[in-house]
Amino acid sequence: MKPQKTTIHEIAKALNTTASTVSRALNDHPRISKETKKRVFEMAEKLGYEPNTMASSLRRGHSKIIGIIVPYADRIFFSSVIRGIEEEVKKSGYNVIICQSYEKVENEEEDVNALLSAQVAGIIISLSRETDSVDHLKKVIKKGKPLILFDRTSDLISTSSVVIDDYHGAYSAVTHLIQNGYKRIAFFSGNKKVSIFKERFRGYLAALTDNNIPVNNDYVIEVPSDVDQGKLVTEKLMKLSKKPDAIFSSSDFSALGAIKWLTQNNYKVPEDVGVIGFGNDPFTQYLEPTMTSVDQKSKEMGKTVAQVFLEQISNNQQIHRKVLLTPELITRASSDKIRVKEIAV
Amino acid sequence: MKPQKTTIHEIAKALNTTASTVSRALNDHPRISKETKKRVFEMAEKLGYEPNTMASSLRRGHSKIIGIIVPYADRIFFSSVIRGIEEEVKKSGYNVIICQSYEKVENEEEDVNALLSAQVAGIIISLSRETDSVDHLKKVIKKGKPLILFDRTSDLISTSSVVIDDYHGAYSAVTHLIQNGYKRIAFFSGNKKVSIFKERFRGYLAALTDNNIPVNNDYVIEVPSDVDQGKLVTEKLMKLSKKPDAIFSSSDFSALGAIKWLTQNNYKVPEDVGVIGFGNDPFTQYLEPTMTSVDQKSKEMGKTVAQVFLEQISNNQQIHRKVLLTPELITRASSDKIRVKEIAV
């Protein structure tokens, strides 16, 4: 009852030839005659041969498996990127191993080690929030394997990366608010030490400046990505003598908190206060009002990451590519003062 | 600049011993002296040794990688199960490879083959909608490897599975509606050929019957899991001479459609019509009103699947376990007529 396995040796024996010939035939080696190839394939089929990729990887020195490390696999952004990667690399015969860091560097290190031990072809990673040392990543490069960072990157290491243009995303969101007649625009920032939030802040400032709107420091607040925190901060903002008339948030969740607090306190969104989030989480389209948000192009990001990886693999030199994807502002009701006005007229 | 690699042979050479001793020392073999072990570990550390799990898997005949096949990796239910699995099996040193079937049997077959070729330790799968033949799954069992189905299972194959008790989930949802005073309860079903929807329908019927509420066939409708379809069907329902006063939907999305249509047409939820969805998608908690839904225990399901897998691996016999998880009704505003009344008083 033991699982019988067919190897190239059985095929060889059955055909009265050798494993090397069988191997070459299966790999369509030019030095093997057409008839032999045909016989080999037929016998392989007949014996139910299934290649052992592990053995071949061991010999070849590299597998067709890519390691992906993300903080959490069930966050829509990450799962969407993962989907994009898998979809793309599958075409070239690669599979993906998923590891989760749970936002801990230690886990990241362990994962990198496990993946390298498993002889992955390369590693794709979105760093945990607390990752400040990158020695474990350097190890990947030292082994001569492609390392690609996405979304959460680091300046401490020189390698390929794919991120969205956070500056541009913020800039276009704020510009959109201004064009819709909002003037006192607050900004919910994430931790400004993190590059993506730094960039979004820069975009916010630039949009204001370019439109000759003075920056009000009371309007710039660090808010964790969380509904309740969003509510809290909104409440504080709306107690200012000079209330903001719009909020641009670095996170969909704190933006949601803002909308919730505002509507519960009889402010109308978008008429009284416009709101824009960041991330374009699926829930944004189901809210009332529907929420304008900056889409992070997660699937496209996955696809791009995959392409960079494949490119890196084929020219096996360590060429570092930095790809900047342009995020897309998805305009919905929460920021659309103009249309609301028109309809009212 | 080639990536230098340390193998047990280098360690052996450095210590003037042999690879077998090193191997045994690293694996804490009882026949190796304490001093030797210590020397080996120190040298391994010094030389930056990293095991090649591929080589060891090849020799041992099995790897520490589990294959997971799901229709789409970015659906919250699946990504959540995946997270649960990864979290659990990581403790035992396993990694997971993710494959997507995109709801196609052909892809499923290809994935199974690729995974088997990669010598995975076992396969965990949620079937694609159209999977009616299961030969590719039988192959897994024939190879003597654990096969575990979750959520979307099949009667055509005898193996372990983990699903939620859909009957119970529906039963408790409908009972909850009845207890809240609703009497004319409509049911949005999925395709009733699919077992999970069949079960939910059974639960719906049983709850009505047990409470002496007659079943009205006009109230039972097949609706694709889709917001717009939900709206459409709701409109039809509300045009009946005897309008329903509650809707229990097999899907959060069609339930959302119902809520949207109702509120847009001046029906109050939950006062005029109660609504309950199925799935407890994250968006349900952000709606206005927040939506009651049956939680599918996705993370727990992942954890359970992982445990069944590990159990199967250790007693390497093919014991088939069928686990039925109890879903949880998450009551929120959309079905809570009573509380709304009390607050009004």
Added chain:
DNA sequence: CTTGTTAATGCAATCGATTACATTTTAATT
């Protein structure tokens, strides 16, 4: 001092496939 016993280590085959380097076969040329 020989024999027996146990502990510690070494030897060599093995997992399944690949590949550099022969060797043999076939076909072409003189």
Added chain:
DNA sequence: AATTAAAATGTAATCGATTGCATTAACAAG
């Protein structure tokens, strides 16, 4: 028919770790 080039296949080492079966060393008992 002999020579030679080209085509097809075979031999054996290799990838890195594991493991059954010796072998050696150390020590105790007779």
